[in-house]
Amino acid sequence: MLDNVKHVILVLSGKGGVGKSTVSAQLALTLKEKGFKVGLLDIDLCGPSIPYLLNLEKQDVHQAEGGWIPVYADKEQKLSVMSIGFLLNNRNASVVWRGPKKTAMVKQFLTDVCWGDLDYLIIDTPPGTSDEHITIMENLKTVKCDGAVIVTTPQQVAIEDVRKEITFCKKTGIPIIGLIENMSGFVCATCTECTNIFSKGGGESVAKLVAVPFLGTLPIDPRIGKLLGKCCVTELPDSIWAKMFSTIVTEIMAKEA
Amino acid sequence: MASSVGTPNNAPEHCPGTQSESAGKASACAGCPNQQICASGEVKGPDPGIELVRERLKDVDNKILVLSGKGGVGKSTVTALLSRAIAMRNCDLNVAVLDVDICGPSQPRVLGVMDEQVHQSGSGWSPVFVDDNLSVMSIGFLLSSVDDAIIWRGPKKNGMIRQFLSEVDWGKLDYLLIDTPPGTSDEHLSLSTYLSQADLTGALIITTPQEIALLDVRKEIDFCRKVNINILGVVENMSVFVCPCCKSLSEIFPATTGGAKQMCMDLDVPFLGSLPLDPLIARCCDEGRDFVNELPDSPATKSIIDVVNNLVQSCKKKQ
Numbered sequence: 076m077l078d079n080v081k082h083v084i085l086v087l088s089g090k091g092g093v094g095k096s097t098v099s100a101q102l103a104l105t106l107k108e109k110g111f112k113v114g115l116l117d118i119d120l121c122g123p124s125i126p127y128l129l130n131l132e133k134q135d136v137h138q139a140e141g142g143w144i145p146v147y148a149d150k151e152q153k154l155s156v157m158s159i160g161f162l163l164n165n166r167n168a169s170v171v172w173r174g175p176k177k178t179a180m181v182k183q184f185l186t187d188v189c190w191g192d193l194d195y196l197i198i199d200t201p202p203g204t205s206d207e208h209i210t211i212m213e214n215l216k217t218v219k220c221d222g223a224v225i226v227t228t229p230q231q232v233a234i235e236d237v238r239k240e241i242t243f244c245k246k247t248g249i250p251i252i253g254l255i256e257n258m259s260g261f262v263c264a265t266c267t268e269c270t271n272i273f274s275k276g277g278g279e280s281v282a283k284l285v286a287v288p289f290l291g292t293l294p295i296d297p298r299i300g301k302l303l304g305k306c307c308v309t310e311l312p313d314s315i316w317a318k319m320f321s322t323i324v325t326e327i328m329a330k331e332a
Numbered sequence: 333m334a335s336s337v338g339t340p341n342n343a344p345e346h347c348p349g350t351q352s353e354s355a356g357k358a359s360a361c362a363g364c365p366n367q368q369i370c371a372s373g374e375v376k377g378p379d380p381g382i383e384l385v386r387e388r389l390k391d392v393d394n395k396i397l398v399l400s401g402k403g404g405v406g407k408s409t410v411t412a413l414l415s416r417a418i419a420m421r422n423c424d425l426n427v428a429v430l431d432v433d434i435c436g437p438s439q440p441r442v443l444g445v446m447d448e449q450v451h452q453s454g455s456g457w458s459p460v461f462v463d464d465n466l467s468v469m470s471i472g473f474l475l476s477s478v479d480d481a482i483i484w485r486g487p488k489k490n491g492m493i494r495q496f497l498s499e500v501d502w503g504k505l506d507y508l509l510i511d512t513p514p515g516t517s518d519e520h521l522s523l524s525t526y527l528s529q530a531d532l533t534g535a536l537i538i539t540t541p542q543e544i545a546l547l548d549v550r551k552e553i554d555f556c557r558k559v560n561i562n563i564l565g566v567v568e569n570m571s572v573f574v575c576p577c578c579k580s581l582s583e584i585f586p587a588t589t590g591g592a593k594q595m596c597m598d599l600d601v602p603f604l605g606s607l608p609l610d611p612l613i614a615r616c617c618d619e620g621r622d623f624v625n626e627l628p629d630s631p632a633t634k635s636i637i638d639v640v641n642n643l644v645q646s647c648k649k650k651q
Contacts, residue, residue, distance in 0.1 A: 089436050089481075091403005091514045102454075121515035122401050122548035169401075169516045169601075171558060174486030184651070201513060202403045203435035203458070204483045231618040235478050236436035242481040254544065261573065261584060268577035272584070272611045274618065295584055300542060322436040 076186050077218050080114070080193045084327070085211065085223040087247065089236030091202035093228045094257040096124035097299065099199035102224070104306035105156045105320040109328070114145065118181050118211065119201040120170050126160035129238035131302035136161045142187040148304060157188050158171035174206040179263075183209045202236070203241040208297035212247045221330065222250035224290070224323075228258045241285050252327065253290035254282045255319075261295040269294075288325070291319050349380065379525065384498040386529045388456075392428075392505040394647045396564065397523060397535040399556070401548030403514035405540045406569040408438035409617050411511040417624045417640045418507055419466040425506040428459060430496055431470035431512040432523065434482050434489045438582075440472035449473055456501035469500050476622020481502075486518035493522045495528075507647075509536075514548070516555040524559040533650050534562035536604075536643060539595070540570045541587035546595050553599055562648040565604035567639055568592035573609040574631075584609060604642040607635050 077083065088101040096117070103115040117125035126132045126146075134146040136157065145155035149219060158172060159180065172180075190196065201207055223244055227237040237254075244251050256278025260269045272295065282289035296317055307316040346360035355361070356371025364370075389395060398411045411429055431439035440446045440460075450473045451531040454466040459467035471482065498622075502508065513519055517523075524532075535556050539549040548605065549566075556563050568591060573582045595604040607613075610632040616623040624633050 084337065091405075091436075092540075093404055096544075121517055122403075122551065124544055124547065127375055127544055127547055141396065154622075167545065167550040167554055169554040169558065171516045171521065173521060174520050178485075204481050205435055205489065206485050209483065209485060228404070230614050232438050232441055233404070235438070235441060238479045239436065242479045243483055246481065246483065261582070263575040263578060264582060265580040266575060266578035267577060270576060270611055272429075272573065272609060274611075280363075297582075297584060299587055300544070303441050328536040 076197065076214065077190070080190060080218070080314040082195045083198065083215065083218060083220045084122045084195060084252065085151045085200060086224045086226065087200050087208070087219065087223045087240050087244070088202060089204065089238070089240035090227065090233040093226050093233055094293070095202075095226050096128055096199050096223065098226050098255060098257065099197050100125060101126045101307050101316070101320055102323065103154060103195075103197045105308050105324045106195050106197075106327075107149070108306050108308055109324060111153070112154050112192060113154050114190045114193045114196040115154065115199065115288050116184055116188070116196060117160070117199045118184060119199060120159050120172065120177050120180055120207070122160045122201065123160035125156060125158045125199055128303065130312060131156060132160070132166065134161055139189060142189045145188055145190065147163055155193075157184060177206050178210045182214065185211075185214050188242050190284060204239060205318045208243065212249060214303070215249075220249060222252040225254045225287070226257055226323070227254060227281070228273050229256055229271070231277060233273070234277045234281050238281060238285065239298070241287060247288050251287045253288035254278055255290045255323075256292040259296045260291040266282075290323055293319055341366040343386050346527060348407050381494045381498060381526055382529050385494070385526045388500070389502075389508070389530045392502060392508045394507045394533045395510065395527065395530065396507065396533055396643075396647070397414050397510045397512060397561065398538060398551050399512055399520070399535045399540040400514060401550070401555075402539065402550035403518065405538050405545055406443050406607075407514075407538050408433070408511050409613065410538050410567060410569055410619065411509050411622060412439065412442040413613070414640055415507070415509050416622055417636050418644075419463055420624060421640065423465055426465050426504060427507045427509070428466070428502050428505050430500070430508060431468065431472065431475060432493050432496060432508045432519055434471050434484065434492055434519065436513065437472035438468045439468050439470045439511060441620055442451065443468050444622075446472075446620065453501065456499045456503055468504065468581050469496060471631045489518050490522040490524060491520060494526060495626060497526050509648035516551060520555065521559070524561060532561065533647050534564040536564050537566045537601070538569055539592050540585050541568055541583070542585040543589045545585070546589060546592070550595065550599065553601060562650060563601045564643060564650070565602035567604050568606035570609040571606040576611065602642075602646060604646065605639040607639065608632050629631040
């Protein structure tokens, strides 16, 4: 399983809607810009967001002898993507599955996709600490997993769920690369006043409390939601997002050395 | 791997499932201690939990599921705001909130009862009272620390949900709002099964305006139609942001595809209103304070009251 993948990075959060998929997509795109071969696996089966975020919604997965051929996000085939979204024939169709079926699908994604040689495989997850997470964790025991990037938003109600996710990582022995605080402040376009809509600093203080590295804060920037497949580092080089992702990727690369 | 329908945790490998035609008769059943029961067909009847839930909830007039395919859109916040607003509207109405988000319970914090405990009595679990006429039940009350993670696969979550539905001593209720986790999986299927005979009023669907959320919310509506859950309506949360400094409006989560209103028209479901993105709501929720009561003049409070009125109408129509 994943024999030709050098590094596996999980993107986790106990809370939904904090930006796991956006962070996963930008992380994959930034690593690709740095010249790596990257795979992005979306195991959110009930709410896959990656096809939309990478502007790949109409794409199909093809079946070959060796397994599924992932969808390539670029001509050079440096970023390959797999999501259940590619397997649904209608974007409004729901996937109403109980745990065992989800487990089987996640396993299939891990074993039956022809990723080829990859430098990095980013795995985007649904919120929670249940079937999908247990399955990924059990299967990654045999594969070297670099660790998890945990995404949160600053307010306590999100932090509480994220602390549960950190407990999950600690209990199951998944190393934590670090914690990112997303949606930290919004700068009004009219008066440039920064409002902390969901408060501020929650991520950093919880990182300290549970002793995991804090990677930084990302503000709410409506331009990010419109990137759809483009990388923030190349498209919005002056944004805080671009700086943050350059730093995070440098840190991840340094880990390897 | 276990089959998906009615396979007990301790089933032998290749168990056909207790509800299956070949239950007790397959080769895998040889030697299973439950073979005789399965073969007798006794277990083929409906889950006994369904009857227990019906019995327990028969004095609850309106049972409302709060759903959203997407996480973090404000299901728990809106559930808390609406239930508080309904309870405040008339102190003779009894309102309760059941939090079935097992992996990420938020109600204890949002309703400001974090350190409370649940007590067990002869008639079942007593819920925690936020106010004289507002009670709540959540797995959060059963955990000893906020760091405790519930690392459970589906069947254990289902067992917990069944217990919540059949063993909480709510008393007589006018409204029961059931707050759910995101998705269309175990929790949602269990709720729809257990509430199938309990006269469920319908589902209230929460979304935010941007396409990435609507994408998942459309799936949730598809789910409701698949399992025959009536849709009471859709609420759009975090619609616009009013800068507290200059009062100008910003669309933080831009409705590039027309937002919830357009989706409701496309899918022919009622639109119940939108709620603004107000930093004070987020703060009140974090601190467990009652936003509606503390800031009665805020435009957000007005929107909440509008949504409550529309929701009450929608419930009446169902009856």
